[in-house]
Amino acid sequence: MLTKIYGSAVFGIEAITVVVEVNVDKGIGYHLVGLPDNAIKESQYRIAAALNNNGFKIPGxxxxxxxxxxxxxxxxxxxxxxxxxxxxxASKQIDGPNLEDFIIMGELSLDGSLQPIKGTLPIALKAKEEGFKGFILPKANAEEAAVVNGLNVYPMENIAQVIDFFNGKGEVEPVEVKNFSAQDEGSILNDFDFSDVKGQETVKRCMEIAAAGGHNLILIGPPGAGKTMLAKRLPSILPPMTLDEALETTKIHSVVGKTKDHGLMRQRPFRNPHHTISSAALVGGGSYPQPGEISLSHNGVLFLDELPEFERRVLEVMRQPMEDREVTIARTRFAVTYPCSFMLVASMNPSPSGYFNDPNAPMTSSHAEMKRYLNKISGPLLDRIDIHIEVSSVPFDKLSEKRKGESSLLIRRRVVEARQLQTQRFSKIEHIHYNAQMSTKMIRKFCNLNPDSLSLLKHAMERLNLSARAYDRILKVARTIADLQNNENVLSEHISEAIQYRSLDREGWF
Structure with a gap:
C-alpha cells in the first residue's frame, strides 16, 4: 500500500515541504531514497526500537x-x-485518513519519546503558507511554532500519543497562539545598566548615537578603561524589536537550535565570539552551510573584543557582509543566503603594551609600535566602521563618586524617539529601517547640507584625506545626531560632532 505524508527541510532560513512516499509491498528489504544523509539512513534502527517498545512493529x-x-x-x-x-x-497499523493535512516532524528516542528538532519556526511558517491544517511536533518545540497564527500546533510527548491521535483514541489540544509583545522598559537587565558606569560621558554619548542610528562602533583605549563594560551595556539602550525583526531573528536561531525558552525572541541578540574563531564560524559555512556569528547577531550586536587579536583573514571576510547586510555561502551545487544586519562593536588597545604613547603610563609603546599594531586592522575594514572613539582611563575622583550616572532607561527613551523618526522617514522604502542602512542615493536625499556644513565637511575631507566611504559614514552619523535633537536638517554642528568620531582617521594614528 502506498501512503503520502509530509515533513519539511530547512534550506538557509526558509523551509521546503518534503513529500514522504512510503510503499509496503511483497518481499523483504528497507530502501530509503531521495538524498537522505547518514542520520536519516540510521533512523531505521531508532524507528524499529521505538515501535517495538510501544506495541507496534516494522512489517516484515x-x-x-x-x-x-x-x-x-x-x-x-x-x-x-x-x-x-x-x-x-502504509502497513495499515493506523487509520490516518487525514494524514495529508499535517506536517509531522520529530526525533525518536528508543523508548518512543520525542526529542526537540531544529528549524521549527521556518517549518511552521511554510506549513501555514501552503495551507496545512496542523503541525505535529515534539512538545519542547511547541511554543516556538505557536507564534504562527492560523496553524494548529499539536505538542506530542511520544510516538504512542501521535498514534492515538490519528486512531481517534486520544485528543490533543493545540497550543494557544501567544500574541507578540515587544520588550518592555522593565525588562532591561539590571546587571548591565549605564548608571553603573563612572565618567566616560563622551563615550556614552557615542554609544547613544550608535544605538539610535544602528552605526558600527570601535572603542580604542588602555586596559581597564571600561571598553568591554560599555559594550556589554549597549543592548540595554537598543529599541525593542518589531514583530518582523523578532520573526526573522528567531528563524536564524531556530535553524541552529539556539532559541531560548523555545519561543519568539524579544530581546536583541548580543554575540561575543572569542578571537580564535574561524572564518567559517564567523560568517557561516561548512559542507552543509550553517549561519555564523554575524547572522546570529542579526538585528542585534556583534561584539569583537581585542580586535587586532583576530586573524586578519577572518576579519576581512566580514567586509562584504557589512556592506550588503547579507552573506551568501556558495557550494558546488547550491548557494545559501543568510541575513546579517548587525551592529558591529569592536574594542582594541592602541598598542601591544595596551597604552598610548604616554611617558606617564605604566608601560609605554613607541609610535612605530603603535602603528605596527594598529595596522593589523585593514583600512577598508575601518572605513566600514562609522564611529571611532578613544576611551581614556577614569580618574580616581570619578571612580569614587557615589552619584550614579544616567540610567539605560532614560537613554533608551531618546533612542526610541530617534528611531521612530527614522521609521517614518523610511516607511516607503523596503528593508530600510534606520540611518546606518541608507544607500548613497538615500544619503543625498535625506542629508541635505547648507553651505556652512558643506564647507566644514570639505575641509575635513581634505585635511584628514578621507575616503568616499568615510564621507558617507560622517553624513549618516550626522543625520542620527540631528534625529536625536529632533531636527529635520543636518546642520554644521551635527557635521562637526560626527567628524570628531573618526579618531583613527586623524594624523598620528596611521
Missing part, C-alpha cells in the same frame, strides 16, 4: 521510502517521526 515486507524532491539533500534525525508514521499508515 519490502518497504520503499522516497523523500521528494529527490534533488534536495535532507539531513538530521527530525524525520524519524515522519517516516515511522508513514510506515504504520
Amino acid at each position: 515486507k519490502r518497504i520503499t521510502i522516497n523523500m521528494a524532491p529527490a534533488n534536495l539533500r535532507k539531513e538530521g534525525s527530525a524525520y524519524d517521526l515522519t517516516l515511522s508514521i508513514g510506515i504504520l499508515a
